[in-house]
Amino acid sequence: MQAYERKQLLERVEREGATVGAEIPDRIEIAGEEIDLQEFVFEIKRRETVPEGERERERVEHAKRNLRRERLRRVERIEEGDIDRAEGEELAGSIIGIDRALNALESLGPTDLEAESKAQEAADKKRWTSFLKKALGRDDGPSRRGR
Template sequence: MHEYERKQLLERIEREGATVGAEIPDAIEIDGESLDLRTIVFETRRRETVPAEERDRVESVKTKLRRERNRRVERLESASLSYDEGETLAESIVGIDRALHALETLEPADVGAERDAATAADRRRWMRFLRKALGQDGDAGDRRARGGP
């Protein structure tokens, strides 16, 4: 592969939107272990949230995918490859990126706790606003004591 072809492939994998239309590989081999990547991603995405008991497994898969992506990028950057081999490698990197994006955009399973925390924060802000508006805030009370509005 010529150096300019290598640079084109590297640019392609780093391009914003490179994963649009890309397919998640059915399976991927990482450190001698075969992962049914498409199944893992679709089963996890089907739930829309990551249950607590699955969170460690999903994080482990994401870590393995990031590590494998880095290995493949390094190989694309420096290994002696034919253009077809480089093209296949670049496509696999984009597929890994697609899978990572799908897994990283999942919400934690404890959405209820997050909603409750947001509601409590909203209530605190509302109460602060009301205290200020009614002059029960320290600054507003001082101004009235001095004859201010």
């Protein structure tokens, strides 16, 4: 593979919207173990949150760590490996699929309702304080400094 082709593949996998329209791979091999990745992600996503129970949460976190490691390993193969264009394309596609799976797993909401409630309350207080400062003319934002 030529250097410019390698660069194009690396740019493709790092592109902001690369996962738009991408599919999560049905199966993927990570550390020598075949995983039904699509089935796992859809099972977790159906619950719309990280599953209850320490064991299930740890399973999801373990899967995310393994996916990140595998993604890095595949990117390094593109960067440094002696591969042809077809293998590079296959690796790039699988990296984007891994990113799609990671995005799905990362978007799961917290299960700690108390912590979520406190975070929501803190965000509400911050918005309210900001609103009051603006309403009372005490906003020290960049738009008022230049006056």
